[in-house]
Amino acid sequence: MAVEIRIPPVLQIGGGSFSTVAALLLRLGCRRPFIVTDPFLMKSQLAARLATQIRDAGMNCEIFHETVADPTTTVVEAGVDAFKHGGHDSLVSLGGGSPIDTAKAIGMLSANQGKARDYRVPHSIPLPGPTHVAIPTTAGTGSEVTRFTVITDSESGEKMLLAGEHLQPSAAVVDFELTLTMPARLTADTGTDSLTHAIEAFVSRKANPFTDALALSAMRTIWRELPVSFREPGNLRAREAMMLAATQAGIAFSNASVALVHGMSRPLGAHFHVPHGLSNAMLLPAVTEFSVRSAIDRYAECARAMGVALANDSDEVAVEKLVGALHRRNKELHVPSPKEWGIPEEQYFALLGTMAKQALASGSPANNPRIATAAEIEELYRQAWQ
Numbered sequence: 001m002a003v004e005i006r007i008p009p010v011l012q013i014g015g016g017s018f019s020t021v022a023a024l025l026l027r028l029g030c031r032r033p034f035i036v037t038d039p040f041l042m043k044s045q046l047a048a049r050l051a052t053q054i055r056d057a058g059m060n061c062e063i064f065h066e067t068v069a070d071p072t073t074t075v076v077e078a079g080v081d082a083f084k085h086g087g088h089d090s091l092v093s094l095g096g097g098s099p100i101d102t103a104k105a106i107g108m109l110s111a112n113q114g115k116a117r118d119y120r121v122p123h124s125i126p127l128p129g130p131t132h133v134a135i136p137t138t139a140g141t142g143s144e145v146t147r148f149t150v151i152t153d154s155e156s157g158e159k160m161l162l163a164g165e166h167l168q169p170s171a172a173v174v175d176f177e178l179t180l181t182m183p184a185r186l187t188a189d190t191g192t193d194s195l196t197h198a199i200e201a202f203v204s205r206k207a208n209p210f211t212d213a214l215a216l217s218a219m220r221t222i223w224r225e226l227p228v229s230f231r232e233p234g235n236l237r238a239r240e241a242m243m244l245a246a247t248q249a250g251i252a253f254s255n256a257s258v259a260l261v262h263g264m265s266r267p268l269g270a271h272f273h274v275p276h277g278l279s280n281a282m283l284l285p286a287v288t289e290f291s292v293r294s295a296i297d298r299y300a301e302c303a304r305a306m307g308v309a310l311a312n313d314s315d316e317v318a319v320e321k322l323v324g325a326l327h328r329r330n331k332e333l334h335v336p337s338p339k340e341w342g343i344p345e346e347q348y349f350a351l352l353g354t355m356a357k358q359a360l361a362s363g364s365p366a367n368n369p370r371i372a373t374a375a376e377i378e379e380l381y382r383q384a385w386q
């Protein structure tokens with residue numbers, strides 16, 4: 001099987017790479033960057049430090065800090081207006097997945113007609129947007145290296161998946177020092193998102209030997225280092241390893257896709273505003289248990305790479321250990337069930353049919369080793385409830 005691999009042409013990786021952003025922008029021919037970030041990073045002065053660095057290098061820039069968790073079409077449209085109005089030629093996104101996803105959509109709509117919903121999967125994006133340098137501050141959604149963005153339609157409430165090569169940033173600046181101040185909850189949730197990317201990319205029907213190597217390396221590291229960075233936020237070794245692994249997992253799933261966990265996770269986020277990594281964590285054990293028999297050798301390899309099974313365990317034993325380890329890990333990282341998180345029970349169960357339909361419509365469940373019916377997806381949501 002021939003595959004096409006896409007990675008941003010520039011990856012600046014390592015502590016201190018944040019200070020090279022202005023030089024990178026100049027090298028890429030940018031003169032009027034538009035910084036996309038969120039109110040928190042605005043308050044923390046990180047966005048101001050970025051703007052100063054850019055202005056000191058002789059460029060003009062403006063900061064757009066109105067991005068929200070679960071980016072909406074309303075915010076994207078405001079961003080497009082400001083981008084055009086300011087005569088900007090490039091984008092710099094700074095933050096977790098939300099600012100980076102917002103910047104991707106702003107870039108796309110500054111070059112293409114219509115609305116974000118016109119480009120949701122399976123529709124294609126015809127024209128490339130402006131140069132986009134992505135700077136993640138979490139480890140992480142991997143959005144800095146992927147060809148995907150997830151935008152919530154402000155009218156329908158649907159969490160839409162958009163995909164295409166033109167959404168991939170031109171460059172990613174991956175500096176683990178930006179993650180040192182992440183609170184424990186965010187560390188756990190974004191890290192579990194990365195772990196889910198690695199596992200789903202590896203078991204995906206679109207997996208290939210190139211993405212396999214990155215996915216295995218990422219899951220090995222994340223399994224070992226996530227609890228460390230959760231307990232010891234200042235542990236530089238763990239933070240550095242997590243940041244690299246999150247980007248590796250991002251490259252893996254951008255080129256091999258995610259599967260059923262992500263497909264089911266998006267509706268949970270859209271209806272109940274569960275943070276993305278947390279909704280993945282709520283679903284990962286049950287969905288893995290549901291799927292293991294359909295790709296037992298692949299899941300067993302995950303278990304061995306993560307060190308939760310022994311090299312000489314049979315595949316049967318290895319996948320059993322994997323499922324058990326995922327349940328225990330959720331306890332260790334204090335992951336609540338949807339019920340414990342405070343989702344109203346009646347609303348959750350009333351929406352099962354809708355959520356199953358939306359999960360299937362995203363296309364991601366079609367990459368899962370075991371193809372789930374709508375009824376099976378509903379049953380998995382039921383299992384995950386408490």
Ligand SMILES: [Fe+2]
Pocket residue numbers: 141193197262276
């Ligand atoms: Fe994700």
